[in-house]
Amino acid sequence: MMQPYKGVRDFYPEDQRVQRHIFTTMRDVVERFGYEEINASVLEPTELYLAKTSEEIVNDESYTFEDRGGRSVTLRPEMTPTVARMVANRKRELPYPLRWYSLPNLFRYQRPQHGRLREHWQLNADIFGVDGDEADIEIVTIAHTLLREFGASNDDFEIRVSDRRFLDALYDSLSISVSIRKDVTRLLDKKDKQDITTQLAELLDSDEVAKALLSRLDNPDIFPSLQTFVETLRTRGIANAVVDTGITRGFDYYTGVVFEVYDTNRKNTRSIFGGGRYDNLVQQYGNEPVPACGFGMGDVTTRDFLETHDLLPTLPSSAMLYIAPATHNNTESMHSAVTKLREHGLNVAVGMKHTKIADHIKAASKLAIPFFAVWGENEETSQTLTVKNLITGEENTSSVESVADSLR
Amino acid sequence: MMQPYKGVRDFYPEDQRVQRHIFTTMRDVVERFGYEEINASVLEPTELYLAKTSEEIVNDESYTFEDRGGRSVTLRPEMTPTVARMVANRKRELPYPLRWYSLPNLFRYQRPQHGRLREHWQLNADIFGVDGDEADIEIVTIAHTLLREFGASNDDFEIRVSDRRFLDALYDSLSISVSIRKDVTRLLDKKDKQDITTQLAELLDSDEVAKALLSRLDNPDIFPSLQTFVETLRTRGIANAVVDTGITRGFDYYTGVVFEVYDTNRKNTRSIFGGGRYDNLVQQYGNEPVPACGFGMGDVTTRDFLETHDLLPTLPSSAMLYIAPATHNNTESMHSAVTKLREHGLNVAVGMKHTKIADHIKAASKLAIPFFAVWGENEETSQTLTVKNLITGEENTSSVESVADSLR
Numbered sequence: 001m002m003q004p005y006k007g008v009r010d011f012y013p014e015d016q017r018v019q020r021h022i023f024t025t026m027r028d029v030v031e032r033f034g035y036e037e038i039n040a041s042v043l044e045p046t047e048l049y050l051a052k053t054s055e056e057i058v059n060d061e062s063y064t065f066e067d068r069g070g071r072s073v074t075l076r077p078e079m080t081p082t083v084a085r086m087v088a089n090r091k092r093e094l095p096y097p098l099r100w101y102s103l104p105n106l107f108r109y110q111r112p113q114h115g116r117l118r119e120h121w122q123l124n125a126d127i128f129g130v131d132g133d134e135a136d137i138e139i140v141t142i143a144h145t146l147l148r149e150f151g152a153s154n155d156d157f158e159i160r161v162s163d164r165r166f167l168d169a170l171y172d173s174l175s176i177s178v179s180i181r182k183d184v185t186r187l188l189d190k191k192d193k194q195d196i197t198t199q200l201a202e203l204l205d206s207d208e209v210a211k212a213l214l215s216r217l218d219n220p221d222i223f224p225s226l227q228t229f230v231e232t233l234r235t236r237g238i239a240n241a242v243v244d245t246g247i248t249r250g251f252d253y254y255t256g257v258v259f260e261v262y263d264t265n266r267k268n269t270r271s272i273f274g275g276g277r278y279d280n281l282v283q284q285y286g287n288e289p290v291p292a293c294g295f296g297m298g299d300v301t302t303r304d305f306l307e308t309h310d311l312l313p314t315l316p317s318s319a320m321l322y323i324a325p326a327t328h329n330n331t332e333s334m335h336s337a338v339t340k341l342r343e344h345g346l347n348v349a350v351g352m353k354h355t356k357i358a359d360h361i362k363a364a365s366k367l368a369i370p371f372f373a374v375w376g377e378n379e380e381t382s383q384t385l386t387v388k389n390l391i392t393g394e395e396n397t398s399s400v401e402s403v404a405d406s407l408r
Numbered sequence: 409m410m411q412p413y414k415g416v417r418d419f420y421p422e423d424q425r426v427q428r429h430i431f432t433t434m435r436d437v438v439e440r441f442g443y444e445e446i447n448a449s450v451l452e453p454t455e456l457y458l459a460k461t462s463e464e465i466v467n468d469e470s471y472t473f474e475d476r477g478g479r480s481v482t483l484r485p486e487m488t489p490t491v492a493r494m495v496a497n498r499k500r501e502l503p504y505p506l507r508w509y510s511l512p513n514l515f516r517y518q519r520p521q522h523g524r525l526r527e528h529w530q531l532n533a534d535i536f537g538v539d540g541d542e543a544d545i546e547i548v549t550i551a552h553t554l555l556r557e558f559g560a561s562n563d564d565f566e567i568r569v570s571d572r573r574f575l576d577a578l579y580d581s582l583s584i585s586v587s588i589r590k591d592v593t594r595l596l597d598k599k600d601k602q603d604i605t606t607q608l609a610e611l612l613d614s615d616e617v618a619k620a621l622l623s624r625l626d627n628p629d630i631f632p633s634l635q636t637f638v639e640t641l642r643t644r645g646i647a648n649a650v651v652d653t654g655i656t657r658g659f660d661y662y663t664g665v666v667f668e669v670y671d672t673n674r675k676n677t678r679s680i681f682g683g684g685r686y687d688n689l690v691q692q693y694g695n696e697p698v699p700a701c702g703f704g705m706g707d708v709t710t711r712d713f714l715e716t717h718d719l720l721p722t723l724p725s726s727a728m729l730y731i732a733p734a735t736h737n738n739t740e741s742m743h744s745a746v747t748k749l750r751e752h753g754l755n756v757a758v759g760m761k762h763t764k765i766a767d768h769i770k771a772a773s774k775l776a777i778p779f780f781a782v783w784g785e786n787e788e789t790s791q792t793l794t795v796k797n798l799i800t801g802e803e804n805t806s807s808v809e810s811v812a813d814s815l816r
Contacts, residue, residue, distance in 0.1 A: 002456060002493050002693045005481060008449035010494050013508070016445045032750045034727035034757025034777070037424045041416035041527050042450060042513070048410060065473035068517045073413060073471075085410050086418050095774035097760045099727075100421070105450070109476045119449050130760040134739070138758070236743060285410045319442035319507075331542070335644060342440045349442025350546070352505045352538040366503035369442070 007118030017315035026123045029146050035101040040082045046072035061108045075107035079124040088286030096129025126294030135293045136257040144238045151311040160244035161259045166223040189248045220245045253278040272305050273297040320407050322364035324351030326376030334375035337400050344404030415526030425723035434531045437554050443509040448490045454480035456489050469516045483515035487532040496694030504537025534702030543701045544665040552646045559719040568652035569667045574631040597656045628653045661686040680713050681705040728815050730772035732759030734784030742783035745808050752812030
């Protein structure tokens with residue numbers, strides 16, 4: 001047997017149905033907010049990631065190689081640089097507010113483990129050209145609506161909001177040098193997973209400043225606009241939004257509001273996804289800045305969340321009816337009936353290969369097709385179908401046309 | 409400005425709408441025939457392509473590189489080996505007839521030119537486990553239905569059908585050695601594009617045999633079952649199917665019926681897509697053979713065909729309504745109305761950034777959003793909306809709830 005490449009997935013029909021359920025829900029929600037779909041190639045020139053924002057990823061974790069013409073290519077590890085490049089390239093023609101979403105696959109070379117694969121898919125939704133809070137509120141509202149649409153209650157998750165400007169104010173208040181702020185922020189991002197006190201003191205060259213930083217991090221009063229922002233979210237119906245100044249987000253490009261959506265399940269308290277404002281990224285690929293805010297929501301963590309909270313519905317085959325000819329003689333007249341059923345919008349799989357009806361029924365069940373019928377001499381004469389529900393065993397006989405209407 | 413990687417495409421909303429129109433039509437048709445969607449990663453172990461069938465492609469045109477662990481990886485140049493691998497890996501559990509489709513992106517390192525890019529997308533539809541003509545007929549019927557569904561008439565295209573067994577019979581009749589048949593077939597595949605007489609005579613080491621081969625190739629009477637096959641297609645309503653024994657298809661893995669769909673436009677007589685029967689491929693990845701038949705239909709050639717025949721409809725934004733607050737004071741009450749509209753299934757984009765109504769209207773037009781409304785004090789009080797059709801200029805005032813129903 002030849003296995004797939006390590007760390008990526010094959011999607012057999014049952015997995016693809018889950019993926020489609022997730023993607024369809026995502027599309028429905030973001031389109032309801034006026035977001036339009038875009039796409040790009042997984043192949044990007046490596047230079048796209050050589051801006052300081054992603055250097056670490058490209059050096060340590062990216063799939064980067066030379067093409068046959070000697071050009072360095074990278075399989076995109078995240079979508080935001082691609083989207084920023086596309087906005088920069090048409091900055092002057094594009095209409096604002098510009099609302100874009102995409103459902104790209106992303107690649108990281110890392111040791112495959114639960115919830116961390118080498119390829120995953122991610123909804124990306126971004127709004128460009130608006131620098132006020134309104135855009136940030138919309139982005140957080142979409143994040144909230146998405147999980148509600150998947151069936152989660154407000155108790156199942158929490159939206160933790162902070163602001164990179166809060167961090168800057170905090171760094172200012174403690175006279176922390178600009179040159180080390182990036183490293184400090186990256187370290188703070190890890191503080192929920194490990195004890196960072198010693199490392200932080202080393203980086204800041206002072207136990208006292210480290211202690212002060214960690215304690216003031218828990219005191220959002222020094223940045224009142226963050227409180228106001230979360231209050232607005234609450235008046236817009238997002239009851240589970242909270243200020244959490246410990247939220248920093250990994251990427252360096254964030255410049256304002258940042259947020260992470262956390263699962264509240266005690267066995268699984270972890271970030272599901274997040275995003276924030278990044279006003280300077282587009283400028284790196286063009287000549288002018290374009291304010292931007294957005295988030296990315298991965299399929300693997302989303303599926304984990306839905307399974308943890310038992311929110312995945314039963315998903316049947318896209319085929320509704322399996323129909324088999326009683327004998328070879330009935331094949332041609334069956335095909336006329338099937339054509340009619342399909343013209344009425346019914347998805348019909350035709351039985352082939354088997355000769356015994358029992359084997360056809362077995363195949364239909366295994367294919368997760370809910371309804372079954374046989375086409376023989378009687379059916380030819382009367383142009384009716386006896387349709388069996390393979391789950392309940394119930395049978396119904398009606399004309400070919402009405403079968404399509406009743407099963408769809 | 410940073411350009412995308414050479415030979416691949418960015419899909420801005422207007423391009424993505426066309427792509428979605430093509431994919432949605434493809435999905436609708438193949439699902440009507442009971443095909444279920446599957447997917448896999450673009451990354452495959454290079455060994456997958458080292459079977460003799462694709463050697464040439466991997467050596468000359470593939471994106472092949474070493475990952476950070478020293479493993480050779482290839483970006484899939486076609487989907488069929490992946491699908492065959494997936495079937496082989498679960499051969500005994502899978503139900504037959506097994507009908508699968510996918511919409512993968514495929515990669516070839518070639519000089520980018522019109523209609524030939526380094527990345528393209530392709531519908532793949534395959535049926536497994538049936539070795540009779542019924543499966544081949546279904547596959548050709550789907551190919552035919554697809555183009556009809558896109559709006560093409562039978563005059564716009566022609567389905568040219570042949571059979572690899574016809575070629576074998578022909579080679580037998582001329583005592584052409586088995587060892588050179590692959591090379592002869594590959595050469596015959598090029599005969600519409602260039603004069604192959606001299607090369608063929610050299611390969612066969614005989615002017616006479618070459619001449620006899622080319623003349624008998626035009627005489628399908630020596631293989632009557634091919635005529636019967638095409639007659640069955642015609643009784644099933646495929647009026648534009650013809651026998652064309654010149655059709656060979658590029659890949660070596662075909663073993664039976666092969667077909668190509670040709671554009672009949674005189675300015676553009678070219679193959680749009682094709683497929684055929686490949687009964688031995690699954691066995692290469694597992695221990696047992698599984699009969700198979702399928703086709704691949706690319707997005708680039710499909711779009712070219714649709715544009716040539718003027719079959720692409722106008723595709724508006726997925727957002728139906730652009731709504732802007734009259735002043736900042738109206739924002740919160742507008743959001744309540746917008747939430748109601750969205751709950752009624754309407755896709756609504758909210759105006760931000762601009763303060764003048766004229767600028768909002770300009771943005772809505774540029775975004776290709778068909779309807780426009782302003783939310784002010786009157787609207788707050790009466791809970792009604794005056795919606796303007798930006799194409800006709802027509803205006804209609806009604807309650808918030810009924811707006812959603814009338815625009816959807």
